[in-house]
Amino acid sequence: xxxxxxxxxxxxxxxxxxxxxxxxxxxxxxxxxxxxxxxxxxxxxxxxxxxxxxxxxxxxxxxxxxxxxxxxxxxxxxxxxxxxxxxxxxxxxxxxxxxxxxxxxxxxxxxxxxxxxxxxxxxxxxxxxxxxxxxxxxxxxxxxxxxxxxxxxxxxxxxxxxxxxxxxxxxxxxxxxxxxxxxxxxxxxxxxxxxxxxxxxxxxxxxxxxxxxxxxxxxxxxxxxxxxxxxxxxxxxxxxxxxxxxxxxxxxxxxxxxxxxxxxxxxxxxxxxxxxxxxxxxxxxxxxxxxxxxxxxxxxxxxxxxxxxxxxxxxxxxxxxxxxxxxxxxxxxxxxxxxxxxxxxxxxxxxxxxxxxxxxxxxxxxxxxxxxxxxxxxxxxxxxxxxxxxxxxxxxxxxxxxxxxxxxxxxxxxxxxxxxxxxxxxx
Numbered sequence: 393x394x395x396x397x398x399x400x401x402x403x404x405x406x407x408x409x410x411x412x413x414x415x416x417x418x419x420x421x422x423x424x425x426x427x428x429x430x431x432x433x434x435x436x437x438x439x440x441x442x443x444x445x446x447x448x449x450x451x452x453x454x455x456x457x458x459x460x461x462x463x464x465x466x467x468x469x470x471x472x473x474x475x476x477x478x479x480x481x482x483x484x485x486x487x488x489x490x491x492x493x494x495x496x497x498x499x500x501x502x503x504x505x506x507x508x509x510x511x512x513x514x515x516x517x518x519x520x521x522x523x524x525x526x527x528x529x530x531x532x533x534x535x536x537x538x539x540x541x542x543x544x545x546x547x548x549x550x551x552x553x554x555x556x557x558x559x560x561x562x563x564x565x566x567x568x569x570x571x572x573x574x575x576x577x578x579x580x581x582x583x584x585x586x587x588x589x590x591x592x593x594x595x596x597x598x599x600x601x602x603x604x605x606x607x608x609x610x611x612x613x614x615x616x617x618x619x620x621x622x623x624x625x626x627x628x629x630x631x632x633x634x635x636x637x638x639x640x641x642x643x644x645x646x647x648x649x650x651x652x653x654x655x656x657x658x659x660x661x662x663x664x665x666x667x668x669x670x671x672x673x674x675x676x677x678x679x680x681x682x683x684x685x686x687x688x689x690x691x692x693x694x695x696x697x698x699x700x701x702x703x704x705x706x707x708x709x710x711x712x713x714x715x716x717x718x719x720x721x722x723x724x725x726x727x728x729x730x731x732x733x734x735x736x737x738x739x740x741x742x743x744x745x746x747x748x749x750x751x752x753x754x755x756x757x758x759x760x761x762x763x764x765x766x767x768x769x770x771x772x773x774x775x776x777x778x779x780x781x782x783x784x785x786x787x788x789x790x791x792x793x794x795x796x797x798x799x800x801x802x803x804x805x806x807x808x809x810x811x812x813x814x815x816x817x818x819x
Contacts, residue, residue: 461763461764461767461768461769462760462767462768462769462770462803462806462807463766463767463768463806464766464767464768464802464803464806465766466765466766468802469766469799472799472802473798473799474796474798474799474802475796475797475798475799476762476794476795476796476797477745477746477749477794477795477797478791478792478793478794478795479743479744479745479785479789479790479791479792479793479794479795480743480744480791481741481742481743481744481791482741482742482744482782483739483740483741484739484740484741484742484744484776484777484779484782484784485674485735485737485739485777485779486735486736486737486738486740486777487676487677487733487734487735487736487777487778487779488662488666488669488670488733488734488736489666489731489732489733490660490661490662490663490666490710490713490732490733490734491660491661491729491730491731491732492658492659492660492661492678492729492730492732493658493659493727493728493729493730494656494657494658494659494680494724494725494726494727494728494730495656495657495658495659495726495727496651496652496653496655496656496657496726497652497655497656497657497716499626499652499655500626500628500651500652500653500654500655501626501628501649501650501651501652502624502625502626502649502650503646503648503649504532504622504624504625504646504647504648504649504650505644505645505646505647506535506622506641506642506643506644506645506647507535507620507622507643508535508537508620508643509537509640509641509642509643510535510536510537510620510640510641511535511536511638511639511640511641512533512534512535512536512635512636512637512638512639512641513533513534513535513536513619514637514638515531515533515534519533519636519637520532520533520630520633520648521630521633522630522631522632522633523629523630524629524630525628525629526624526627526628526629526630526650527624527627528623528624528625528626528627529623529624530623530624531621531622531623532622532623532624532647532648533622533635533647534619534620534621534622535619535620535622535641536619536620537620548600548603548604549604551600551603551604552597552600552601552604554600555593555596555597555599555600555601556597558593558596558597559590559593559594559596559597561593562586562589562590562592562593562594563590563593565586565589565590566583566586566587566589566590569582569583569586570583622647624648624650625650626650626652627652628650628651628652628653628654629650629651629652629653630648630649630650631649631650631651632646632648632649633647633648634646634647634648634649635647635648651726653719653722653724653725653726654718654719654722655716655717655718655719656716656717656718656719656724656726657698657714657715657716658676658678658689658714658715658716658717658730658732659712659713659714660676660712660713660714660715660732660734661705661708661710661711661712661713662710662711662712662713662734663709663710664704664709664710664711667704667711669736669737670700670711670713670734670736671736672736673697673700673713673734673735673736674690674691674692674735674736675688675689675690675691675692675695675715675734675735676688676689676715676732676733676734676735677689677732677733677735677779677780678730678731678732678733679730679731680724680728680729680730680731681728681729683723684748685781686780686781687724688780689715689717695715695716695717695718696715696716696717697713697714697715698714698715698716699712699713699714700712700713700714701713713734733778733779742776742777742784742785742786743784743785743786743789743790743791744779744782744783744784744785745759745782745783745785745789745795745797746781746782746783746795746797747778747781747782747783748781748797748798748800749795749796749797749800750773750775750783751800751801751804753770753772753804756772757772757773757774757775758770758771758772758773759771759773759785759788759789759795759796759800760795760796760800760803760804761789761793761794761795761796762793762794762795762796768796768803768806770804770807771788771789772788773785773786773787773788773789774786774787774788
């Protein structure tokens with residue numbers, strides 16, 4: 393019985409001790425949590441006090457430019473290709489759009505063909521190659537002619553003798569008539585006819601002698617006297633070489649193509665819908681791939697309007713228009729495709745800026761105007777006619793205002809956010 397009572401007491405003591413320990417553990421956790429909260433509150437108060445301490449200081453991070461201005465520092469401008477140009481009032485010319493192809497002038501191109509059948513002789517100079525520069529009269533190759541099978545040396549010798557006799561008779565007749573002319577017996581017209589006959593007889597004799605020399609030479613010997621020189625009819629460069637040294641040629645075979653690009657022709661195709669405006673074309677300007685600037689054709693400067701077509705092409709529904717102009721510095725190449733503006737109508741004064749200054753923003757034409765050395769403003773503009781590298785501004789820009797022509801895309805990036813253009817203030 394005592395043992396049972398002792399066990400019950402032991403159980404009760406154990407239960408009471410467990411409740412006490414749980415209570416102490418809860419109180420300890422509450423105390424720790426309270427300490428953490430107190431420390432967090434204290435840190436928050438300290439941080440707030442620290443922020444308040446610096447909140448009134450000017451650290452130079454605030455944007456000092458008015459709202460709407462775009463900052464692009466002078467240092468940034470110096471590191472990139474950057475330029476501004478003032479808007480000006482100038483004469484602008486109306487034009488109609490067309491397409492064109494650059495071609496050589498007819499006087500600046502030639503196809504050199506073999507005048508006779510024969511073999512190419514070997515020259516002391518290097519054989520002509522593609523791109524070589526040549527002048528009028530330069531010897532390109534020499535051909536050793538091949539005589540026909542029906543011609544033999546004896547017949548050629550006989551021809552020389554006959555031509556020599558004819559020339560002697562013509563010379564004697566000319567001398568006799570010149571003496572009679574001095575005496576007043578014959579008219580001057582008769583002497584002139586005799587002089588022409590003597591010249592023809594002399595040419596026939598020279599030709600017969602040349603053929604006789606050729607008959608005694610072999611093609612592989614490249615006899616200098618027998619070889620016929622082929623010269624360039626125009627100055628320029630070799631744009632085609634169609635033969636090789638030692639080749640056998642037939643009369644009429646193409647040997648070379650010579651091109652002179654000092655003068656070019658712009659062959660334009662004007663759409664049928666614009667023919668009514670094509671009354672008095674005064675020139676043109678055009679652009680080609682690979683060049684940033686446009687090229688100008690000005691009749692007042694000496695350029696020529698070669699032809700203006702009067703028949704509409706049934707396939708392309710266009711009419712031809714051809715200008716000729718000097719190829720300054722030989723920049724342009726034959727065969728280039730050109731986007732052409734034919735100048736028509738009267739000129740007018742208008743506010744103009746370079747076309748390079750115009751950017752597209754959300755479907756609108758905009759330019760960036762320099763308000764200060766390092767500050768810019770975006771302007772929406774209404775554009776008019778384009779004339780070469782300039783475009784008319786109907787509204788949005790005043791004369792004298794500076795617009796960004798090179799680097800405007802960077803200004804556009806700077807306007808979208810500092811991270812895109814390295815935005816930062818140096819003042």
